[in-house]
Amino acid sequence: MRTAEPGELWPDHLVVPAAELTVARARGVVRRAQAFARRLVITDPLSFGERAPAVLRLLTDATARRVPLEWTLGGEPPWPVRTLVHLTPPAGRGEYARRWRDGHRAGLCCYRVGPGFVRVRDLRPDGEHRDVLITGALANRFVALAEDAAADEALLADLVDTGLAVRVDEGHHVLPHRLLRWPIPHTEI
Structure with a gap:
């Protein structure tokens, strides 16, 4: 099976490596995924360290445009779960991720x-x-x-x-x- 190239459109999803995520790229990939009716898959765990502006922009835009987003959390964000619970929650393990998923509802x-x-x-x-x-x-x-x-x-x-x-x-x-x-x-x- 062939590995996806960054930004490559697959029949059901668009692949984006976390390392390539910037604020401008986050907006672009969300719009591209929406235009082609694809799921957006972030291949590596996302953390809120130095990439926090890009991660927040990705989550906000994907949630607003109702683009299905698959991602995992790489470390606990510096804010309480309440701060982010309205945005598309991460998959994976960890107490923060679980509480985020449990509290998430559209339009909060x-x-x-x-x-x-x-x-x-x-x-x-x-x-x-x-x-x-x-x-x-x-x-x-x-x-x-x-x-x-x-x-x-x-x-x-x-x-x-x-x-x-x-x-x-x-x-x-x-x-x-x-x-x-x-x-x-x-x-x-």
Whole structure:
């Protein structure tokens, strides 16, 4: 049996080595996997050390775009499980990974964008539940910050204080993922 080359499309999945993961590459491979309706398979364990921005971007984008992601955790992240439980959980062993899988549900911490507003919902377990409506210019600032387009220190500090963002190295990462598709069929409402 032949081994997959990095970035190679297989009939049912796209292979990405953890060593090649950067923030830009994470966005690209998630979009490529979505475009070709493939599972995304990370071949090596992912750790949140120096690759934390890329790993968070991969998890956030894969969760938002509902791209099936297979990955394993390489060491315990520096945050409580509650911080990441809304993102696609890892496979494998370990207490942190198990608690992440057990607590994971779709839509636990997400945001929707509408005309002139952003609605943020945080229903992650073991903490305060929030349903926040952001309007006007602040809504645009939130979206820019979530997309890593701008470093809005005042807004970022507020989000970090409320547990909706984390500082990573010299940057940041907004934790809620954008809800791009309603997870429940409209016929079920």
